[in-house]
Amino acid sequence: MKQVTDKDVAIIILNWNAYDDTFECLKSLEHLTYPYFHVFLVDNDSQDDSFKKLQQNYKEGKFNLDITFIQIGANLGFAGGNNVAIKEAYEQGYQYFWMLNNDTVVDPNALTPLVEALEADRQIGIVGSKIYYYGTNRVWFAGGEVNKWTGKTRHIGYKQMDTGQYNNSKEVDYITGCSLFFSRRLLEDIGYMTEDYFLYYEETEWNIRAKQKGWSIVYVPESVVYHKVSAASGGENNISPHAYYYFIRNCFVMICRTQKSLLKRLFAVLYLLANVMKKQMKVILGREKEKKVKIMYIYRGAIDALRNKMGKID
Template sequence: MVDVAVVILNFKMRALVETCLETLFQDIAQSGLTVGVVVTDNKSEDGLLAWIHQNYPAVKTIETEGNIGFARGVNPGIRSIEARYYFILNPDTQFTEPNTIQRLYDWMQTHSKVGVAAPRLLNGDGSLQYTIHRFPSLSVQLIRRSPLSKYRFFKSRVDRFLLKDVDRSEPRPVDWAQGSALFIRKEALDDVGLLDERYWMYFEDTDWCRRFWQRGWLIYFLPHIALIHFHGRGSAKVPGMILPLFKNRLAREHLKSWAKYFWKWRAAGRLKII
């Protein structure tokens, strides 16, 4: 069993994965931890796996049968390695601070009730990404996809969902954090289970965090530990609510996952309506 298993899912992001791995191995070079790395590739056929075998032969690679989505791509990576902690990492992340993984590990070792820790994520220019949230309500999700988000009253609802009203200077519990970078305790993972594969993409991280809370595990945001995340919202490239459904597959998948999530958590006391 390794101390930390880093699990990265790729789909046609070879250049970003190369940078991610290069900075990852720089980060752990002086660490006393045993770190295993798994890269799952959703049939990108971009030469990444051959590049990994040549440059990082210790990295385990898994090739799936196609673009099977986030949950179905990440879960095999988790299953393939035994670790005390699992670091689920997007391919478009980059390590820029020293000893990031060591500091995540050390913090989790002293906070036994925390099941998931989420570092602060920054854009390439160093600005903050809003990657921690309150659990979504139906109304906020509709507002975010509509022109209403431009008006002060409705914008304040979205800002509250994005936790813009909370202090981000100290570690704090949050409802959920985006799956771009999640550091997860093995005991919590064994208790809660893997990602729900009924979600192709989107809301699987929201659902996962909700399940951790349901089982009594805390989700924590750690602002003193940061990574760069070259994030792009593919589902929002076509504005509006109706037009994207015709022009953007990711928008359609977002809507499908949106419906699955709210249906799954529809029972009284488990779903915020407003």
């Protein structure tokens, strides 16, 4: 085991049935200008041999990186899978952690500004990148906003062509887990991400908890990442039935868990009902597949939200 210094960054990447995406992501990390990092590649029990192939690639010297491979043996979801690797890196003494989606490609200078932002201000706990759609200069994420009444989130700059309008660093409500950089001190203060969301809103809740404890959350545009917008959830134009379920359920539960105001919780119930109708009409009127199945999962998500039934859907 290498001697970990205060400069070292643990890069956390979660793989699940995505050999090509993860391979390309790892190759892009070879060109990072910041030299002090180690990759922790954790697998959520992939069924397509992608993890074994990546391990074999590493043995064959196809990656000019130091990688620790972690096979969980079960699908623990986004937070569960990432937490396994974060805990391993924490126990090894890492001061900085970078959660990075496996369907991303990073700019060579993507890591340096993230480290510099946390070193410049100890009150900053979480920072994140400017994220483009893969192969374009169209913005996918330039910081996030959260409505504390409805739980609805918004990516600043979403789908806009970048003309420099988002080149200023600023404090935001949340950083997406697609590229989320944080400190050991934050982890020791607020703990790990809540795992029973399984998919979606776990990192949003984590950001809110950080803000409530007095940490600053900052968007750092000098760090650039390109995102393929993973097909694991069906992609943006044809969301999977399970994704609808988690969006509906977890949005509501997040508000109930993070907001003490009774009025906000009651409003969240009204929004949950409105959200069900909105999502249902989107499915009915859109060009989506599996319409009946998706509508069933939308209603099931609402019912489980009200029952506070969490975890992975059966």
